[in-house]
Amino acid sequence: MKLEVVGKSVIRVDGLAKITGKAIYPQDLFMDDMVFGKTLRSKKPHAHVKIDISKAKTIPGVIKILTYKDVPNNHHGVLLKDHEVLCSKKVRAIGDPLAFVIAVTEKIAKRAIEAIEVTYEEIKGVFDPFEAMKEDAPKVHDGSNIIYHYKLRKGDVEAAFEKCHAVVEGEYKTSMVDHAFLQPEAGLAYKDGDSIVVCVATQYPHFDQLEIAEALIMPLEKIKVINTAVGGAFGGREDITMQIHLALAAMLTGKPVKTIYSREESFEAHSKRHPMTMYYKTGANSEGKLMAMKAKIIGDTGAYASWAINVLRKAGVHATGPYEIPNVKIDSYAVYTNNPFAGAMRGFGAAQVPIGHEQQMDMLAEKLAIDPITFRLINCFTVGSKTATGQVLEESIPLQNCIEAVAEAMNFSKKTEGAV
Amino acid sequence: MKKRGIGFASVFYGTGYGNGFPDISNAIAELGMDGKITIYVGATEVGQGAKTILSQIAAEVFSMSVEEIIFVCEDTSITPDAGTAAASRQTYNTGNAIKIAAENLREEMIDVAIERLGLNSRVGLAVKNGRIFLKTFPEKGISFEEIALLVGDQHLRRTGSFTAQTTQMDEDTGEGAPYWPYTFSVYGIEVEVDTSIGTIEVIRSVCAQDTGRTINPKLVEGQIDGGFAMGLGYAIYEDLNLQKGKIKHNRFTNYLIPTAEDMPEVEKIFIENPESTGPYGAKGIGEPVTLAVAPAILNAIYDAVGIRIKEIPVTPDKLLIALKEKEMEV
Amino acid sequence: MKVIQLKVNGGVYKVDIEEDMRLLDVLRDKLRLTGTKEGCGEGECGACTVIMDGVSVNACMVMAFQAEGKEIITIEGIQRKDELHPIQRAFLEEGAVQCGFCTPGMILSAKALLDRNPSPSRKEIREGISGNLCRCTGYNQIITSVEKASQYLRREEEEK
Numbered sequence: 001m002k003l004e005v006v007g008k009s010v011i012r013v014d015g016l017a018k019i020t021g022k023a024i025y026p027q028d029l030f031m032d033d034m035v036f037g038k039t040l041r042s043k044k045p046h047a048h049v050k051i052d053i054s055k056a057k058t059i060p061g062v063i064k065i066l067t068y069k070d071v072p073n074n075h076h077g078v079l080l081k082d083h084e085v086l087c088s089k090k091v092r093a094i095g096d097p098l099a100f101v102i103a104v105t106e107k108i109a110k111r112a113i114e115a116i117e118v119t120y121e122e123i124k125g126v127f128d129p130f131e132a133m134k135e136d137a138p139k140v141h142d143g144s145n146i147i148y149h150y151k152l153r154k155g156d157v158e159a160a161f162e163k164c165h166a167v168v169e170g171e172y173k174t175s176m177v178d179h180a181f182l183q184p185e186a187g188l189a190y191k192d193g194d195s196i197v198v199c200v201a202t203q204y205p206h207f208d209q210l211e212i213a214e215a216l217i218m219p220l221e222k223i224k225v226i227n228t229a230v231g232g233a234f235g236g237r238e239d240i241t242m243q244i245h246l247a248l249a250a251m252l253t254g255k256p257v258k259t260i261y262s263r264e265e266s267f268e269a270h271s272k273r274h275p276m277t278m279y280y281k282t283g284a285n286s287e288g289k290l291m292a293m294k295a296k297i298i299g300d301t302g303a304y305a306s307w308a309i310n311v312l313r314k315a316g317v318h319a320t321g322p323y324e325i326p327n328v329k330i331d332s333y334a335v336y337t338n339n340p341f342a343g344a345m346r347g348f349g350a351a352q353v354p355i356g357h358e359q360q361m362d363m364l365a366e367k368l369a370i371d372p373i374t375f376r377l378i379n380c381f382t383v384g385s386k387t388a389t390g391q392v393l394e395e396s397i398p399l400q401n402c403i404e405a406v407a408e409a410m411n412f413s414k415k416t417e418g419a420v
Numbered sequence: 421m422k423k424r425g426i427g428f429a430s431v432f433y434g435t436g437y438g439n440g441f442p443d444i445s446n447a448i449a450e451l452g453m454d455g456k457i458t459i460y461v462g463a464t465e466v467g468q469g470a471k472t473i474l475s476q477i478a479a480e481v482f483s484m485s486v487e488e489i490i491f492v493c494e495d496t497s498i499t500p501d502a503g504t505a506a507a508s509r510q511t512y513n514t515g516n517a518i519k520i521a522a523e524n525l526r527e528e529m530i531d532v533a534i535e536r537l538g539l540n541s542r543v544g545l546a547v548k549n550g551r552i553f554l555k556t557f558p559e560k561g562i563s564f565e566e567i568a569l570l571v572g573d574q575h576l577r578r579t580g581s582f583t584a585q586t587t588q589m590d591e592d593t594g595e596g597a598p599y600w601p602y603t604f605s606v607y608g609i610e611v612e613v614d615t616s617i618g619t620i621e622v623i624r625s626v627c628a629q630d631t632g633r634t635i636n637p638k639l640v641e642g643q644i645d646g647g648f649a650m651g652l653g654y655a656i657y658e659d660l661n662l663q664k665g666k667i668k669h670n671r672f673t674n675y676l677i678p679t680a681e682d683m684p685e686v687e688k689i690f691i692e693n694p695e696s697t698g699p700y701g702a703k704g705i706g707e708p709v710t711l712a713v714a715p716a717i718l719n720a721i722y723d724a725v726g727i728r729i730k731e732i733p734v735t736p737d738k739l740l741i742a743l744k745e746k747e748m749e750v
Numbered sequence: 751m752k753v754i755q756l757k758v759n760g761g762v763y764k765v766d767i768e769e770d771m772r773l774l775d776v777l778r779d780k781l782r783l784t785g786t787k788e789g790c791g792e793g794e795c796g797a798c799t800v801i802m803d804g805v806s807v808n809a810c811m812v813m814a815f816q817a818e819g820k821e822i823i824t825i826e827g828i829q830r831k832d833e834l835h836p837i838q839r840a841f842l843e844e845g846a847v848q849c850g851f852c853t854p855g856m857i858l859s860a861k862a863l864l865d866r867n868p869s870p871s872r873k874e875i876r877e878g879i880s881g882n883l884c885r886c887t888g889y890n891q892i893i894t895s896v897e898k899a900s901q902y903l904r905r906e907e908e909e910k
Binding site for chain 2: 004006008011013154178207221226233234355362393395402405407
Binding site: 009011015016017019020021022023024025027028030179180181183231232233234262263 | 842848
């Protein structure tokens with residue numbers, strides 16, 4: 001097939017607006033009669049909480065202060081509805097939203113935030129997922145802190161390890177990191193007749209629309225989401241941040257309401273990449289064929305589930321790396337703690353496991369005295385391979401070509417002579 | 421002392437929501453009165469290039485330039501749901517939906533053309549540069565504008581929907597076909613470790629990226645560079661430094677991400693091996709491009725100084741401690 | 751409240767300012783020149799880079815009163831009539847733009863660099879834009895764009 005447009009480096013269609021400064025991000029929106037919103041966030045990681053807005057609301061220029069009492073349906077979340085739009089009785093992480101102040105200027109809104117009296121009755125928190133997995137650990141939500149366990153069982157790993165010529169083990173840890181997109185969250189919402197329009201930068205406007213409609217108990221078609229230019233996302237704009245606050249504020253005040261997060265607030269407000277602890281045991285036979293792998297992966301999802309179930313599932317499925325292994329046992333767990341919540345971030349569970357499986361590969365290669373390229377080529381997926389889940393890779397599996405291309409470009413000479 | 425080492429890493433990445441969850445993208449293609457094609461779709465441009473890539477797919481269906489495609493994705497009230505801009509799924513899933521919508525519209529336009537031109541069949545017709553015509557006698561043809569005029573207020577408008585195929589895995593064994601397609605990525609990285617101060621510099625790096633088919637080479641290169649930077653940050657800089665649930669590194673003064681001076685040049689090799697279920701054979705690459713960077717750096721550090729760092733990020737203090745421990749062992 | 755006068759993109763403006771206002775607020779909120787972005791508010795990310803009296807500055811670190819009488823160039827002011835500035839053109843052609851939020855600041859840093867060093871090496875370009883963070887592009891296509899822009903600009907000089 002001769003292609004005319006596909007395969008060409010066509011100039012980015014949104015480029016012109018961006019290089020001229022004309023692209024509109026939500027912070028760039030202004031409307032007549034616009035007022036400002038500001039979020040009060042928890043300073044404690046785990047506490048029963050009471051807030052008193054009586055003083056704050058008397059500050060001249062304060063239009064309204066939203067608390068949980070104002071939210072028709074105070075739950076949201078991409079998988080489990082475990083976030084509250086505004087916390088009612090309990091905070092589970094530093095940064096949990098408690099109130100949303102609407103005032104004529106941003107400055108007044110900030111002053112009102114400081115004037116809200118918050119009484120925290122602290123509860124013992126849990127910050128280590130291993131502690132959180134214990135039965136007597138403080139519970140972040142009702143029920144167990146372990147919200148997901150993925151199991152992969154293929155063959156008999158223990159028997160296979162017995163027969164392996166070389167076995168390596170390791171425990172790997174990744175840190176909690178942030179998307180750090182350059183555009184801090186911002187948004188503007190206004191009423192249009194009996195509809196609410198919310199202008200934000202989001203990865204999934206139709207899901208935001210649904211979550212706003214559910215929280216406000218409004219028909220879906222009465223909520224319109226305008227997705228402005230988006231200043232980077234990387235997974236960090238999957239979960240709701242201010243969308244429902246703004247929609248509710250616009251609905252209850254009848255005014256256009258804008259909010260902009262500072263960089264610090266952005267760090268507190270959106271999800272993170274799950275830090276994972278990964279135990280790996282991998283074994284190969286004397287020809288350098290991988291025979292068995294065992295992995296146990298613990299992912300800290302912080303105070304809310306967000307995408308944890310799917311992330312730890314993806315981590316589990318990808319834990320073998322792109323290699324054929326006849327015997328595999330994988331367990332991955334998603335665990336609540338009182339840390340900031342983790343969710344989607346570029347890689348989505350498949351970013352963490354290569355820290356483990358690729359170092360295991362090199363360690364095994366060294367033990368077998370095979371160079372790392374050859375060792376990967378011996379074991380890599382190819383057309384017809386079966387993954388550990390039993391999926392047949394029936395087409396477009398050019399991993400071998402990728403490995404060879406890199407080895408060649410790096411002028412890497414294979415040192416197979418030492419191989420047993 | 422400065423020591424150099426080389427490391428490799430290879431990864432795979434399964435596209436989409438996965439595990440049998442309905443992964444659906446919807447799109448609408450419409451012929452405008454000016455003969456341009458408008459695509460309505462709820463797929464977000466987050467910077468990854470979705471608008472451009474998806475416009476190219478639509479343009480390809482009509483063999484016309486991207487300038488003739490109007491791409492509307494910003495308003496939920498006029499765009500159909502195309503799922504999230506995540507899981508490296510927009511090129512594959514929404515690309516397919518747009519291709520289907522555009523092809524449906526094209527066929528409809530051909531119907532109008534056949535009737536207008538008094539032809540007996542669709543055989544031998546070409547669609548190119550805003551015209552539908554008989555290949556053997558190009559004068560026998562009709563422009564998109566004329567077609568739009570003919571149908572008038574009815575507006576030719578067709579939808580397209582694509583649902584990816586995955587299965588739910590068995591709860592006890594994990595068996596199943598949880599994702600499709602899989603994208604592959606391999607990095608080779610050379611680092612230089614300064615053993616006196618514990619810093620790591622990337623000297624050279626090569627990425628071989630499976631793209632299925634590359635829709636836009638420059639955009640893929642941009643994804644690789646950006647993915648490299650994010651992987652580099654993950655490997656040696658980034659940590660929120662949590663203390664009792666408090667993010668201590670919550671500003672760019674202490675949460676360090678790579679700057680232009682930290683980034684090496686990255687040699688890029690596209691491996692094209694079209695995926696039959698992808699639009700023109702394309703697969704998603706947004707996430708795959710970043711995954712092998714950090715492990716390749718870790719393997720390179722080992723090659724350079726003989727130390728396996730199992731906890732990232734490999735900050736200078738961590739590396740110095742490890743170097744000292746190794747020295748004591750010897 | 752105080753009134754300051756400053757020149758922005760060739761136009762002279764008198765602006766009411768509050769004492770704690772930054773140049774960034776004047777540009778964005780008062781003059782509605784929203785091409786200048788705020789990414790961190792503390793001079794770390796460079797998204798708010800503008801050129802003040804020929805020198806690139808972070809508009810979030812300049813108090814409004816400090817801009818009194820100064821000449822400011824923002825992204826809205828670098829175009830030449832209907833034509834893109836060569837740096838803009840190069841950014842577009844070489845794929846230097848992804849999400850676009852760092853782009854205006856990046857272009858102004860590139861301009862400040864090329865104004866003082868018309869043919870920088872790639873290393874010098876890296877140094878020159880090291881105060882501008884970008885999370886999307888990994889910088890390499892930006893570096894290439896600045897190289898290309900320097901060629902465009904030199905060619906223009908030669909043609910004069």
